[in-house]
Structures are given as C-alpha cells and as structure tokens.
Amino acid sequence: MTRGTQDETTAEAGHRADGLEPTTAGLPGWLDPVVEAARTVRPRQLSRFLPPEDGRGRQSAVLILFGEGPRGPEILLQERAGTLRSHAGQPSFPGGALDPEDGDPHTTGPLRAALREAEEETGLDPAGVQLFGVLPRLYIPVSEFVVTPVLGWWREPSPVGPVDPAETARVFTVPVADLTDPAHRVTVVHPRGHQGPAFTVESALVWGFTAGVIDRILHFAGWERPWDRSRHVPLDWHA
Template structure:
C-alpha cells in the first residue's frame, strides 16, 4: 500500500501539507533512477520520523560508523534491509529504527508509506515510511560499530539557506543537494529525499542552487571544520 495509513485530519497541522500530497506521489517525484529490467533488488525501508521539540518540528537522522564496509560515515534515516518476519515496510522501518537508535516504537505513529525508491549504488529498493513521533523517547547510538551518532535535526536548520548547497562528482554526471547542519554532512539519497519532502511540506526557503561544489572537496572541508 502506498499513501496515507491514517486520517489526515488527525495529523498535526504542520504535517498536514505533506500528508495531503503523499497519496499522489510516485517515485519520479524523488529520483530519476529506476531498477533495470530484470534486476534483482533488495527490499528495504527507512523511517522518516518527524517530531516536535523546543525549537519546533524536527526529523531523526543517524550517522553511520566510519568502520562500516558500505556508506561509512554517511548520514541516513534509520532503516535497513527487510527481514522475513517484518510486517511490510512499516515493520522494517520501526524495527531498524529501534535497533539503531533505541526509539520506542509505541510512541511512533506511522502516517504514510511513500513510493519505493531504487538506489543504484547498493541495489536496494527503499520504501520511506513517513511517521509522527507522538511520544518522543530517548535515542542514542545503540551499536557504535554500526551507528556513530543519532540526532534530531530541526526543519528550521535544514531549510536555512546558509546550510544548503549542491555537490557533484566530476566524471560521474551526478549532482545533488547537501545540508551541513548540526555537525552533519547530509548528501546522497538522504539529502535528495529530505530536499523533496521539505519542498512538498511547504517548509522550503529560497536557497542558492547555483552554488555547486566538488563533493570530495566539500566533504574534506566539513571534516576539517569539525575537527578544529
């Protein structure tokens, strides 16, 4: 099932615009990639968990451990590959979020299942699950061998034009958004999904799309700033 799984009227006002468009979305709203015909993909799900703290609405993000064999050090939504015992994408997203961040699933209300998105670099077919953190619980990096950090990042900081630009990798023909916020360097799949959701939710502010930097240079500069 794709689209809302609860009544839109029961959702907080600041989340309603995003909920109202979730039913009509398809994968093309988020990515230009699709799985090649006959390709074997691996089902996965991520939890896009919106809460509300002292500084307003926020979203839960993790930073993967630097020692991991795939996507080391990258910022991501809690999530991962589906297990046989999961109850669909919602079950996968909630299980993975609890395993990675310690979030209490009983305080999380799934709102909508978004279209499945193909990630070429990993072969995953990822289903984002939009959710509201009705009763926030303490979160932390449960297994430091997999997760280096867990953070609630405010929407206000994400949409601040000073925290946004684009990156590219020469010779790859790829360009995508970046968020530098709260000590995190958010790019790739996560930044692309976030960027679309912020726009669909009506939160986006005008920012400089013409500011395009080399990914490796930008990431090195960010790392040096964080170490200083």
C-alpha cells in the same frame, strides 16, 4: 539524547504504530502538507532512480520520523559508522534491509522493517511512533537497495542514541527550520561528476539518498525556500 514525553490526544490517533496500519488521525496540523504530498507524489517526482522492472534489488525501508523539538518540527537522523562497507560515515534515516520475519515487502513488510531497524539502530521505542504514510519505492544503484520510505510521527518521544557504535556513530534531530534555511543548503559534487542537493546541519553534511528525499519532501510540502544552487561542495574521493 533524551527527549521528553508528550501527552496523547484523547482519540489516541486511531491505531498505534505497532498495529502497522498508517493513519493520519490526530496528527499536528503542520504535517498536513506532508500527508498531502505523500498521497499525491509520483515516483518520478521523487527520483530518477526507480526500482528495476525485472525485480532486482534488495528490499529495504527507512523511517522518516517527524517530531517536535525546542525549535519546532524536526526530523530524526543518524550518522553511520565510518567503518561500514556501505555508505560509511553518511548521515541517513534509520533503516535497512527487510528480514524474512518482517513479512510481505509489498504490504506491511517495509513498515515493520522501518520500525525494527530504527529500534535496533537508535533505541527508538516503536510504541511511541504513529505511522501515517508511505512514499513510492526508490532505488539506490550503488548498493542495489530498493527502498520504501515510511513516514512517522513521533507522538511519544523516547530516549535515542547509538545502540551499536560499530553501526551508528551518533543519532540526532534536525529542525525543519534549519533544513529550509537557504544558508544550510548546498549542491554536492561527486568525484564522478554527479551533483545533488545537500544540507549542512548539526555539524554534518547530509547528502545522497537521504538529502534527495528530504529535498523532495520540502519541495512538495511547500516548505522549500529559494536557495543558491550554485554553492558547490566537493565530496571526498571515497564518498
């Protein structure tokens, strides 16, 4: 998928992403609710799964990248390869575990990791991304990842696509208009009985951690529309 380029504002939005200093300067106005949500949201408002107090868990980060497409605001997602041991075939944000060279997991490490992983998985050019916020760290019990969601604005879109088919099956964007459309919202039911929000978009079922974070962003940004939570979709037994 190839994205067109956009002109930068004269202010150039302060720091660029390679400066690893989040800034809200020069963001489009429609992102203001997301900026405010990131500033005020508390961990328990995002998920009941929070990092263990004893420090267990593998530090990781994901990039929640907002851009503007033909149908307005959109979010970048990828579909993991079906042969992976963890979360195979699931749509997700670009991201992964922190490497030692990423630095301190409590300061700039997650920001660097989110951009590095996005580049390695999707071919994204980090120079075109403006980081503007970080959400509270969350936890994925099944994989024991402690995840820092990093928020970015795709100021200068670049071509993206699977870099390694063994890792990533496809890369795609989802219009926010589709994510907020009640017709695309369902509740998934895991074979073990767990339930959670999900989205049927771009020929994919977005569920799990990724859907949970999107659901909370839509809610706290004031973009959520009433939807039928009784529409249940069962997950495959191996999900």
